[in-house]
Amino acid sequence: MTIAFIGHGYVGLVTAAVFADFGNTVWVVGRTKEKIEILKQGKATFYEPGLSDLVKRNVDVGRLLFTLDYKEAVVPSEIIFICVGTPPKPSGEADLTNVFAAAEKIGKNLVGYKVVVTKSTVPPGTNKKVGEILAKVKPPGASFAIASCPEFLREGTAIHDTLHPDRVVIGTTSDRARDMLIDLHKPINTNLVLCNVETAELIKYASNSLLSTKISFANAIAVLSERVGADAEKVLEGVGLDSRLGRSFLYPGVGYGGSCFPKDVKALIALSKGHGYDFRLLEAVDEVNHSMRDHFVEKILRHFEGNIHGKRVAILGLSFKPDTDDMREAPSITIIEKLLNHGADIIVFDPVAMENAKKVLPSSVIYAKDPYSACQDVDVVAVITEWNEFRNLDLVRLAKGLKQRVLFDGRNIYDPEFVKKLGYMYYGVGRM
Numbered sequence: 001m002t003i004a005f006i007g008h009g010y011v012g013l014v015t016a017a018v019f020a021d022f023g024n025t026v027w028v029v030g031r032t033k034e035k036i037e038i039l040k041q042g043k044a045t046f047y048e049p050g051l052s053d054l055v056k057r058n059v060d061v062g063r064l065l066f067t068l069d070y071k072e073a074v075v076p077s078e079i080i081f082i083c084v085g086t087p088p089k090p091s092g093e094a095d096l097t098n099v100f101a102a103a104e105k106i107g108k109n110l111v112g113y114k115v116v117v118t119k120s121t122v123p124p125g126t127n128k129k130v131g132e133i134l135a136k137v138k139p140p141g142a143s144f145a146i147a148s149c150p151e152f153l154r155e156g157t158a159i160h161d162t163l164h165p166d167r168v169v170i171g172t173t174s175d176r177a178r179d180m181l182i183d184l185h186k187p188i189n190t191n192l193v194l195c196n197v198e199t200a201e202l203i204k205y206a207s208n209s210l211l212s213t214k215i216s217f218a219n220a221i222a223v224l225s226e227r228v229g230a231d232a233e234k235v236l237e238g239v240g241l242d243s244r245l246g247r248s249f250l251y252p253g254v255g256y257g258g259s260c261f262p263k264d265v266k267a268l269i270a271l272s273k274g275h276g277y278d279f280r281l282l283e284a285v286d287e288v289n290h291s292m293r294d295h296f297v298e299k300i301l302r303h304f305e306g307n308i309h310g311k312r313v314a315i316l317g318l319s320f321k322p323d324t325d326d327m328r329e330a331p332s333i334t335i336i337e338k339l340l341n342h343g344a345d346i347i348v349f350d351p352v353a354m355e356n357a358k359k360v361l362p363s364s365v366i367y368a369k370d371p372y373s374a375c376q377d378v379d380v381v382a383v384i385t386e387w388n389e390f391r392n393l394d395l396v397r398l399a400k401g402l403k404q405r406v407l408f409d410g411r412n413i414y415d416p417e418f419v420k421k422l423g424y425m426y427y428g429v430g431r432m
């Protein structure tokens, strides 16, 4: 099959490369000349484990093609996926400008019959509007069906998730479009959820919001654990062993970030408001999430009796989660800004996100070449992202460079007893 993807971000490029690897001819449309030139050479434009090899392999055999020209991609393709960004507006609603702009350009280039699928996360009603745009601008004689196939991949494991998703959701009322999409997804052996467009659109928001709810619940339990002298990790282990509940996403920390959870929770709150429903549960989820950054900084402040002016703080981990260079809504940003506001000096290290971090962090931040040099002559070490590299740090070697052995573990990756035996003062989240 020949198919097209509009947008080559985490969703567009990964999905395009995987479908090309299945043997399809895949066109990818971008809007930045420099990036398209890099992609044409078979190089990925962001860090995602395994992606460079996958892109290169499929570019080399001519199955993965990149262009700035919608016509070049749309005309030969049977199915066109919209994978553009849907960032939040100040109101929390999803900004659909990119989706509608893409729809208009696809529509103008329609010939014959095409299935136009939205993969971007969009609120119910969006695909219907995409259909209206296509109908308005399409040339006479062209026909189309719309469908919604929301994407559930996670950055850091995006290729694995695309190859082995828990489910593929196909939302459409067109039998022909549904059958074509089922056919395309045949190499992926998983559960199919067949539904109408609005249901598919809402499945994505409901999934991300429930995952966010689990994280905020774990964080609320962690705050309470600190107050009552419980160990949140043990509490959540005990909770998670209940097969009705499970342990996944019940891990306390400094809160969720990234380009999806924060914006999708806010978008579902805004969507609900627009339909006369006050989704207070999600308002609390969002509020708990933000409060965890404050909670973390307050603990550092408390350790220094409220004054961290001139203290040197090493921050280990900047990306919003491990195995990505994505800094969007990363908790590290807020935590660093707050510490700087209190007069601390900040030295940071991240295995892959430092270039992206430089674009968003204040200019006074100092970048170190490895975790050990980041922790040289510092008063506090704070782990913000649970990179495996940090789990295996040589804490004895690290201690030698420290002014004081104080470790704030924002992701509970260390064994408190072990760390304390090495002479550190240890602060986890929800543990003593």
Ligand SMILES: NC(=O)c1ccc[n+]([C@@H]2O[C@H](COP(=O)([O-])OP(=O)(O)OC[C@H]3O[C@@H](n4cnc5c(N)ncnc54)[C@H](O)[C@@H]3O)[C@@H](O)[C@H]2O)c1
Residues within 6 Å of the ligand: 006, 007, 008, 009, 010, 011, 012, 029, 030, 031, 032, 083, 084, 085, 086, 098, 099, 101, 102, 119, 120, 121, 122, 151, 152, 153, 154, 155, 259, 260
């Ligand atoms: N990142 C994730 O983990 C993830 C997972 C599931 C779903 N999603 C959703 O998928 C969508 C895309 O997310 P992403 O992380 O890939 O975004 P991204 O910001 O990484 O990439 C978006 C891409 O769209 C391109 N683009 C925007 N407007 C365009 C236009 N008019 N024509 C051509 N290209 C255009 C941009 O240049 C960029 O390449 C969002 O709605 C997001 O919520 C993201």
